[in-house]
Amino acid sequence: MHTLPQQLANGLFLGSMYGLIAIGYTMVYGIVQLINFAHGEIYMTGAFGALAIYTNLPSSLSIWAALPLMLIGGALVSVVIAVGAERLAYRPLRNAPRLAPLITAIGLSLALQQAVFNWYPDAKSGKRFPQLPGGPFHIGSVDVQSGDLFLLGAAVICMLALGIFVRSSRTGRAMQATAQDPDTAKLMGVDTNRIIIIAFAIGGFFAAVAGLASGLKYGQIQYNMGFQAGLKAFTAAVLGGIGNIYGAMLGGLVLGIAEACATAYIANVPGMEQFGGGAWAQVWAFVLLIVVLLVRPQGLLGERVADRA
Amino acid sequence: MTTTIPQQPTPAGAEPGGALLEARGVIMRFGGLTAVRNVDLTVNKGEIVGLIGPNGAGKTTFFNCLTGLYVPTEGTVSYQGTVLPPKPHLVTKAGVARTFQNIRLFANMTVLENVLVGRHTRTKEGLLSAIVRGPGYHRAEAQSRARAMELLEFTGLADKAEHLARNLPYGEQRKLEIARALASEPGLLLLDEPTAGMNPQETRATEELVFAIRDQGIAVLVIEHDMRFIFNLCDRVAVLVQGEKLVEGSSDVVQNDERVIAAYLGEPFDATSQDDTAARETPGTDQAEGTTSEQENDR
Numbered sequence: 001m002h003t004l005p006q007q008l009a010n011g012l013f014l015g016s017m018y019g020l021i022a023i024g025y026t027m028v029y030g031i032v033q034l035i036n037f038a039h040g041e042i043y044m045t046g047a048f049g050a051l052a053i054y055t056n057l058p059s060s061l062s063i064w065a066a067l068p069l070m071l072i073g074g075a076l077v078s079v080v081i082a083v084g085a086e087r088l089a090y091r092p093l094r095n096a097p098r099l100a101p102l103i104t105a106i107g108l109s110l111a112l113q114q115a116v117f118n119w120y121p122d123a124k125s126g127k128r129f130p131q132l133p134g135g136p137f138h139i140g141s142v143d144v145q146s147g148d149l150f151l152l153g154a155a156v157i158c159m160l161a162l163g164i165f166v167r168s169s170r171t172g173r174a175m176q177a178t179a180q181d182p183d184t185a186k187l188m189g190v191d192t193n194r195i196i197i198i199a200f201a202i203g204g205f206f207a208a209v210a211g212l213a214s215g216l217k218y219g220q221i222q223y224n225m226g227f228q229a230g231l232k233a234f235t236a237a238v239l240g241g242i243g244n245i246y247g248a249m250l251g252g253l254v255l256g257i258a259e260a261c262a263t264a265y266i267a268n269v270p271g272m273e274q275f276g277g278g279a280w281a282q283v284w285a286f287v288l289l290i291v292v293l294l295v296r297p298q299g300l301l302g303e304r305v306a307d308r309a
Numbered sequence: 310m311t312t313t314i315p316q317q318p319t320p321a322g323a324e325p326g327g328a329l330l331e332a333r334g335v336i337m338r339f340g341g342l343t344a345v346r347n348v349d350l351t352v353n354k355g356e357i358v359g360l361i362g363p364n365g366a367g368k369t370t371f372f373n374c375l376t377g378l379y380v381p382t383e384g385t386v387s388y389q390g391t392v393l394p395p396k397p398h399l400v401t402k403a404g405v406a407r408t409f410q411n412i413r414l415f416a417n418m419t420v421l422e423n424v425l426v427g428r429h430t431r432t433k434e435g436l437l438s439a440i441v442r443g444p445g446y447h448r449a450e451a452q453s454r455a456r457a458m459e460l461l462e463f464t465g466l467a468d469k470a471e472h473l474a475r476n477l478p479y480g481e482q483r484k485l486e487i488a489r490a491l492a493s494e495p496g497l498l499l500l501d502e503p504t505a506g507m508n509p510q511e512t513r514a515t516e517e518l519v520f521a522i523r524d525q526g527i528a529v530l531v532i533e534h535d536m537r538f539i540f541n542l543c544d545r546v547a548v549l550v551q552g553e554k555l556v557e558g559s560s561d562v563v564q565n566d567e568r569v570i571a572a573y574l575g576e577p578f579d580a581t582s583q584d585d586t587a588a589r590e591t592p593g594t595d596q597a598e599g600t601t602s603e604q605e606n607d608r
Contacts, residue, residue: 170425170432170453177415177426184413187376189401189430189493303417 005142007260013148013217015256016155020210021233022240022248023162024082024203030179030243031199032094037105038085039207040230041112042078046208047129047221048120049077054130063130074208081112082204083197091193109226117223126222129215147216154209159249162202166245171198179243228282235289241302250300258288328390329354329528330405330497335374335384337367337552344370346552347384350530352497357519357529359539361563362549363573368532369410371549372499375530376400376407388497402430406495408486410502410532416475420466420485423474424457427492457492464488464518480511487518491527498522500531504538512538540564548572 024039053073057066085108093101116123132146166172177185178195186192214229215221232255240251262284267276275283292300330352337345344367352358362368373379375386377393377400386393393400406427415423432453461467464484469477474485483503490498500519504512512535519529519542533539539546540560547557550572556563563569 168450170429170450173418173422173426174429176418176422180415180417181413183378183397184409184415185426186397187378187401187407188427188489189398190426191398 003141005140007264008257009142009144009148011257011260012253013151013256014260015236015253016152017210017214017217017229017252018233018236018255019249019252020155020158020206020213021229022237022252023158023206023245025234025237026240026242026245026248027199027203029237030245031175031182031196032090033098034090034101035105035234036085036090036200036203037102037230037234038108038112039082039203040226040228040233041109042082042085042204042226043207043211043214043229043233044221044223044226045081045112045116045211046074046078046204047211047215047225048074048116048123048127048223049208050074050212050215051127051129051221052077052120063132066130067132071209071212074212075205078204078208078211079201080204082200082207086197086200091196109230113223113226120223123223126220129219129221131219132216145217147213147218150216151210151213154213155249158206158209162206162245171195175199232285235285239289239292239299241299244299244301244303247299247301254300255285255288259285327354328352329356330375330386330388330530332371332375332386333384335371335381335386337370337374337379338382344552345374345381348549348552348554350547350554350557352528352530354496354528355523355526356544357523357531357542359543359546360530360532360549361534361536361539361546362555365551366549367552368549369501370552372407372501372532375499376405398430401493401495404494404496405499406490406493406497407499408483408490408501408503410505412479412482412486414474414482414485414489416473418474419471420461420474420477421454421457421470423485423489424460424492425453427489428453428457429493431492431494460488460491463491463521480507480514483507483515484518487522491522495527497528497530500529500533502532502534504533504535516542536564 021039021043024042025036028034028036028039050070050073053070054066057069089104089108090101093104120127132150135146135149136143137146137149138144166175174185174190175195175198177188177190178192182192185195210229211221214225233252236251236255237248238251239255240247240249242248259281263276263278263281265276266280266284267273296302328351330350332348332350335345335348335350336343348371350358350360350371360368360371370379374381375393377395377397380395388400388403388405391403393403393405415426418426432449458467458470461470464487466477466481466484466488469481474482477485487498487500487503503519504515507515516538519531523529531539531542540563543560545557546560546563548555548563548566548569550568555568555572556566558566
């Protein structure tokens with residue numbers, strides 16, 4: 001279980017999830033320079049949305065048939081909340097000092113947590129999430145769960161689609177233009193409000209995919225799962241260079257692998273025995289962030305922000 | 310599905326003299342400061358109109374009112390008889406494009422991508438078709454690229470299409486701004502100091518370019534400090550001083566108007582330099598304009 005390939009695989013799966021969530025942070029930051037601290041809760045509501053669909057489906061339906069419906073349901077919930085937050089909470093504060101939308105985001109995050117805690121049936125403790133049948137698969141010396149495979153596949157497909165979309169579609173180009181200079185983009189005919197909504201919607205969709213995948217992976221979801229995951233994903237986005245979508249994915253992977261390896265190996269280092277294990281994984285994740293930011297303040301793939309002439 | 314709107318909304322020579330842009334009584338106040346006072350300006354089809362004035366006269370502010378970046382405190386701006394909405398992207402869609410006094414290209418995108426962003430309002434594409442990438446998507450994308458390349462040929466940047474915009478030399482960045490503005494297929498092009506910081510050859514090349522743009526049936530409104538450039542180019546010149554329109558008329562009328570000379574130089578001219586070639590030929594005047602335009606920052 002503690003072989004290196006196994007740890008790398010664990011890190012890869014964990015990192016894919018961080019990366020998927022990190023996309024939402026990084027896209028929104030890239031375009032409106034807002035750290036959307038409610039994004040972790042958007043991921044959580046995505047998972048609950050998927051579960052709500054599942055519990056209302058006839059139990060005769062197989063999980064494979066239910067999966068697409070769960071994805072659609074979760075995505076719908078997440079996208080509606082993300083876009084609604086933009087429209088109702090962030091847009092009125094677009095020209096306010098930076099601190100105002102930031103505090104709004106934190107407030108929204110608490111409000112969403114409490115809303116699920118109070119109003120989702122029996123959400124006060126963890127909710128059981130359906131599992132994908134099959135597995136664990138043995139690939140060489142590595143054990144893989146089917147939920148992990150779903151997560152990895154979804155992350156790869158989403159990232160490829162996003163990369164193509166941003167690089168070579170009309171809307172993607174408008175998005176890059178808005179990120180670089182919103183006023184000029186407007187004068188070139190880009191409806192920047194629409195672009196901002198699309199950015200929030202894509203972030204919400206990716207978060208819902210991650211929420212569904214995390215339910216399948218861990219078999220349980222909780223009303224407060226968004227806090228920790230959101231914090232990690234935010235760290236991943238900063239690690240990779242906030243504003244850069246490839247950076248978010250890379251940051252997620254690096255963070256995931258670092259966590260998995262730290263959990264398994266730190267305890268083997270002489271004198272560090274007490275710092276190994278899952279309890280310290282969080283600490284090592286942030287140590288890594290600090291070290292990277294000391295060496296490369298702009299993050300792994302981030303560009304130095306040039307002064308505007 | 311994707312469609313491209315017909316390429317020239319205002320065909321060359323179609324009823325010349327018809328008013329294209331009409332600004333009526335435009336007033337722009339910022340708190341207690343009135344930057345633009347009651348300015349009327351008309352640009353007709355097929356015309357090149359100049360807008361000059363000392364630093365801080367409100368020229369760029371007036372441009373911002375025309376393009377929806379500012380909502381005028383009072384007054385209206387209409388294009389082809391319809392009042393322009395106060396949203397920049399809708400103004401662009403209606404057919405008014407502009408360039409900037411300080412270059413504002415999308416520095417980290419390629420030259421071609423910059424022009425393609427300029428085509429945003431003239432192309433349509435659903436989110437779905439971008440992901441599915443059907444034949445319609447490829448056709449529209451190819452069309453858009455072909456049109457963008459035409460514009461780069463027109464401005465002489467075709468061989469640099471794949472360069473990053475920030476790596477272009479200064480003069481070519483200015484040209485790219487014009488190409489990007491033309492990509493939205495405007496009926497009226499607003500140029501904000503297109504020759505600022507250019508050497509004489511580059512300025513002449515820009516002059517040719519503006520004439521070529523006019524010959525395509527696009528009216529041009531240009532802010533500039535280079536008087537030789539303005540008086541060579543423009544059919545009509547308006548002078549803005551302290552937010553008010555002081556004079557408007559042909560090049561000859563404007564360059565001989567004492568109030569204009571006074572506004573620029575701050576004192577009446579002596580008799581020797583008041584003959585009609587003075588403003589045009591005196592090298593000293595040109596140099597002075599060159600330096601002021603570099604210092605200018607009247608946003």
